[in-house]
Amino acid sequence: xxxxxxxxxxxxxxxxxxxxxxxxxxxxxxxxxxxxxxxxxxxxxxxxxxxxxxxxxxxxxxxxxxxxxxxxxxxxxxxxxxxxxxxxxxxxxxxxxxxxxxxxxxxxxxxxxxxxxxxxxxxxxxxxxxxxxxxxxxxxxxxxxxxxxxxxxxxxxxxxxxxxxxxxxxxxxxxxxxxxxxxxxxxxxxxxxxxxxxxxxxxxxxxxxxxxxxxxxxxxxxxxxxxxxxxxxxxxxxxxxxxxxxxxxxxxxxxxxxxxxxxxxxxxxxxxxxxxxxxxxxxxxxxxx
Numbered sequence: 382x383x384x385x386x387x388x389x390x391x392x393x394x395x396x397x398x399x400x401x402x403x404x405x406x407x408x409x410x411x412x413x414x415x416x417x418x419x420x421x422x423x424x425x426x427x428x429x430x431x432x433x434x435x436x437x438x439x440x441x442x443x444x445x446x447x448x449x450x451x452x453x454x455x456x457x458x459x460x461x462x463x464x465x466x467x468x469x470x471x472x473x474x475x476x477x478x479x480x481x482x483x484x485x486x487x488x489x490x491x492x493x494x495x496x497x498x499x500x501x502x503x504x505x506x507x508x509x510x511x512x513x514x515x516x517x518x519x520x521x522x523x524x525x526x527x528x529x530x531x532x533x534x535x536x537x538x539x540x541x542x543x544x545x546x547x548x549x550x551x552x553x554x555x556x557x558x559x560x561x562x563x564x565x566x567x568x569x570x571x572x573x574x575x576x577x578x579x580x581x582x583x584x585x586x587x588x589x590x591x592x593x594x595x596x597x598x599x600x601x602x603x604x605x606x607x608x609x610x611x612x613x614x615x616x617x618x619x620x621x622x623x624x625x626x627x628x629x630x631x632x633x634x635x636x637x638x639x640x641x642x643x644x645x646x647x648x649x650x651x652x653x654x655x656x657x658x659x660x661x662x663x664x665x666x667x668x669x670x
Contacts, residue, residue: 383536386529386591388503389432389510391423392496394440394487399640408443410514412644415651415658419514419638420446421475427512428477430525435482436503438496447484450477491603492610497592498600506594508532511613513588517647519654520633524589528629531565532591537625538617541589542566543635547577553585554614556628566628571618573606584628586614587635596620 397409404412410420424435437446453472460469487499497511510525518524524541532539545553557570558581570581590613599616606612620626636650637643649666652658 383532384508385431386508386510386532387432388434388436388507389427389512389525390436390438390497390500390504391420391427391512391514392438392487392493392500393420393443393446393514394438394490394496395515396440396490400644406442408446409639410443411445411449412638414517414638414644414647415655418449419517421449422517423512423514424450424477426518426523426525427510429523430510430529432510432525433481434503435477436500436509437482437484438487438499439484440487440490450475450482452476492605492608492612494600494606494611494613494616495603497613498597498611501597501600504594504597508591508593511588511590511592515637515639516588517636517638517651518587518589518631518633519636519647519650520631524587524631524633524635527564527631527633528589528591531627531629535565535625535627537627538568538593538596538620539591539626540568540617540628541587542584542628542630543587544583544630545585547580547583550577550580550583550585551575553587554612555580555582556584556586557581558584558628564630564632566630568621568626568628570621571614573612573614574608584630586628587631589631590617592617593620593624595623 393410397404400409411418483503485499487496528539551574554573555575556568559567559569596616599619603611606615636647638647652662
């Protein structure tokens with residue numbers, strides 16, 4: 382039985398320049414899809430999967446994320462006095478257990494691999510999940526829970542995969558697939574942002590990972606890859622052959638909330654998935670389509 386995954390890293394230090402001016406004073410991870418910020422969806426996915434400790438790698442101007450997962454005494458007092466019990470219940474559901482969160486800063490934007498490395502001291506010698514809030518996934522059960530179910534069978538390093546069109550492949554990390562068993566794909570190679578004609582497959586890596594602690598040793602070499610950044614994909618690729626390495630073709634739909642179209646699409650999809658909003662949204666769309 383593999384060592385259980387109890388901890389998760391959330392790299393949330395990015396500047397969010399694609400959403401300026403909205404992100405001038407607000408972290409992009411606090412942008413809301415329907416009525417919850419992106420980071421809350423990621424945390425809820427992690428908690429559903431059994432994650433016990435939440436590690437946030439932040440940057441300057443990200444204090445709103447820490448405040449979001451803290452108790453708001455004045456607000457709770459006001460809601461209590463007005464007997465807003467449903468709102469109180471919603472608030473309490475967002476608060477992690479005491480002592481289960483940690484925050485550390487990535488002082489320089491040196492890439493995803495560097496951000497993950499910055500959380501190493503909170504991970505220690507355990508495996509860890511990594512969730513990118515920009516990749517919002519509508520699925521039941523959640524993507525990470527699907528991955529952990531597979532991880533409990535095979536162990537090792539693991540990534541979430543989806544098939545993408547060849548002309549879009551250069552925006553992703555891509556795997557060289559080996560044996561495919563159901564939704565489990567053996568990973569024999571990885572490359573970050575290849576040209577379409579050089580891509581080894583159309584299996585793209587999505588922002589969900591399960592990493593063994595040895596990855597941190599490799600990241601600590603601070604070797605730069607695509608874009609002059611320290612790439613997590615490169616460090617994981619150097620772990621090939623040292624332990625099992627698989628990808629999970631998850632069931633669900635992923636939305637790239639790092640761009641405006643994907644973010645708007647996510648809002649519509651998540652609203653349409655809710656019983657209390659579906660009919661109104663459909664009627665609204667008919668007026669514009």
